[in-house]
Amino acid sequence: MAAEVMLMNEIEATAAQMGIDMNIDFSSIQLPPGENFGIISDDDDVYHDEQLELDSGFGNVIVVDNLPVVPCEKFENLEGVLRKIYSRIGVIKEDGLWMPVDPETKKTLGYCFIEYNTPQEAELAREKTHGYKLDRAHIFVVNMFDDFDKYMKVPDEWAPPEIKPYTPGENLQKWLADEKARDQFVIRSGTDTEVLWNDARQSKTELVYKRTVRVLD
Incomplete structure (x- = not known):
């Protein structure tokens, strides 16, 4: 009690x-x-x-x-x-x-x-x-x-929220802003993976990334 x-x-x-x-x-x-x-x-x-x-x-x-x-x-x-x-x-x-x-x-x-x-x-x-x-x-x-x-605990007067400084992160769509307006495409064959630029004006591709996956026996 x-x-x-x-x-x-x-x-x-x-x-x-x-x-x-x-x-x-x-x-x-x-x-x-x-x-x-x-x-x-x-x-x-x-x-x-x-x-x-x-x-x-x-x-x-x-x-x-x-x-x-x-x-x-x-x-x-x-x-x-x-x-x-x-x-x-x-x-x-x-x-x-x-x-x-x-x-x-x-x-x-x-x-x-x-x-x-x-x-x-x-x-x-x-x-x-x-x-x-x-x-x-x-x-x-x-x-x-x-x-x-x-x-x-809610204040009687409104106060603007604290603005934190902007910290840019990694731009995962950077390739979309290519200055030459090229597209990327991926080729996978067996254990190989390639990412290439496609430049229609040059009628050729440009290798951007290549990786070979090792297969364990």
């Missing part, structure tokens, strides 16, 4: 850089009496370093955009629909589906984060559901969460 808290904190930090309001009114969330959903108190010294598995990135998290904006009373219905769609593709982590809510309107913001067990499941979910038509007005736009870091 500690690893999941760290993951959520990093998601919130990245979302803040993008200008996305991730504030949630936690006072509106009511838990059943005596239920802690597996959240262990910080006072309980039960964690060991070898038990913590921290991800180095967010390769297993996708962002699903263009969702319906619904009030709190329809939150569970929308979450159930999303879980039904995305749990068919892979295993969603416990508490791995998160829809931010506008603290003023108490409505969802039209997107959610889904965390899978593996990056492979997340990539497959993006591939399978990007462009998925929930209804006429809501077509899913799905991105990998890691991609947002790449998008944030």
